[in-house]
Amino acid sequence: MAAPVTEPTPSTPALPEAIGRTDRKRRRPLAVRLAKHLVLLAFVVLCLFPILLIVSTAFKSAEDVTVDPFGLFTSFSVENFVDAWTEGQFGSYLWNSALLSVPTTICTVLLSTAAGYAFARCPFPGRQVVFYLIVVGLLVPPFTIMIPLYYQLRQMALLDTLWGVQLVLVSGTLAFGTFFMRSFFQELPTELEQAARVDGCSEWSVFTRVMLPLVRAGMAALGVFTFLENWNNFLVPLLYLPSGEYRPLTTGLFVFASGRTTDVGPLAAVALITVLPVMAVFVVAQRQVVRGFIAGAVKG
């Protein structure tokens, strides 16, 4: 191993690697590979089993649910979905979930992109201080402000209103969004905006026409991540929509589950409805989801 260090020719370091790789492939016996996949598959089963349980129970017939609620795929019926839709108010819960997550996600993406651009590209007096004021939200667990915010919303007459909860959700996702989008704008070369200025672009069109199209990937990742956060959010609607008006699926499920213990079938149906958009987003946009979650780790 000393030779490549003293005499760094380009071909020497590549050689041991190549040997090592083929060597490794050849030496690994079938039994080892099989054992490896058994371990890996065991965890796949563990990951998917609870989902299978939801699907199985959701599609059971009413009698089967009372006899054997959690036996896998022992009957098939859609009556649980019909029950949930007609007897529970889950149609409106679904609509409320959409109202609480779609407009808020759009707002967060737009406002974070705007602020992220300013913090990365537009020097103004006091910029650093303002930036810290916004991202301090990344340091503090959201739970800290939950109690005072309740009384503040009550005072502002925003408690139990759609508006109030939407504003809280947008504000709660802005710190991360701004931090995230700023990093995308920081990576763009300055030559681009200078060239655009020379061509006579105003600052506004430098932002919207030149820079914005280049961070679309970041906006998509932020959008997907924020949508999941808002769709899954439990504490905000639980606290700030106490009367049950505008109740989304998450708190709807909670109230349903803690109220009566017997209606497992419709409960499973609604749980499945709640999970479906999440699964769809995850399957379609897995790259963005994973990227968002890894970056979102800063939030703690």
Add this chain to the structure above:
Amino acid sequence: MAGPTTGAVSATRRAQARLGLALVAPAVVLVVTFFLFPLGSAVYYSLTSWDGAPGSAPFVGLANYTEMLGDAEMWHALSNNVVWVVIGAVAPLVIGLVLAVLLWSGARGAVLYRLLYFFPRVLPGVVIGIVWGWIYDPINGWLNRMLEAVGLGALTRGWLGDANVALYAVLFAAIWATFGFVVVIFLAALQNVDIELVDAARLDGANAVQRLWHVILPQIAPVFLMVTTLTLVGGISVFDIVFIMTGGGPGNATEVLGIYSFETAFQLNRVGYGTTLALLITVLSVPFVVIINRLQRRLALNETGA
């Protein structure tokens, strides 16, 4: 020649500053109103004995803080948080590392495995809580059924109703939801590991465990630290899944700081003291988040991750 150029430059500067201020304004207004202001209120409330009724809040100085230090229930809740932090950090780290190394060393279908492991992380906490509640069901639950099937019927119980095991049952559900995330982070970090060093160690006769411990781990140590701090913070501020699965019960067996704070403020109407407890969560977790931020910036995982 110099005049117009500097004039143009400063005109650009001014235009930039104007645009910058306009672009941050909406975000600043929202963050000040719905985050910084309530954060200030939190500190203020913690110095009062306010009961939440409209009207004046009696100022009590540091009484809430001294009460907190002598509050046995707070210490009980905090000890549950410590259990949560320790097990909730160690288990995903070990499982995550093993699975990530298995996938990294060339398993067929690694991309699909990674995706399936990550999946529970995107599920809403309510659904996770409900479905694990079914698995733990004393009569029909799969856990008890499987224990009986393998002849361990003596171990069956109502998992969430038994004060001795409820906390661990809830914690297991939480670990189920997060370990895949740890796998993904470790895999991202392993992409940067120098494979030549690993092969050199192999040629020198190091076995798999030695290679992992002496060659691979030192190279991904910063990520290891990051994941640890991350799970620590999660463990200190845990609320949703406990609230959903047990509400802190049976008795107060699964009560953590978040639950205790919530109950104190909204059920006992002791807003001042409840807020003090919430601030304790903040004080305990902020140092860890600062560390995460430092590491995150150094690692630039954003780029390697997806």
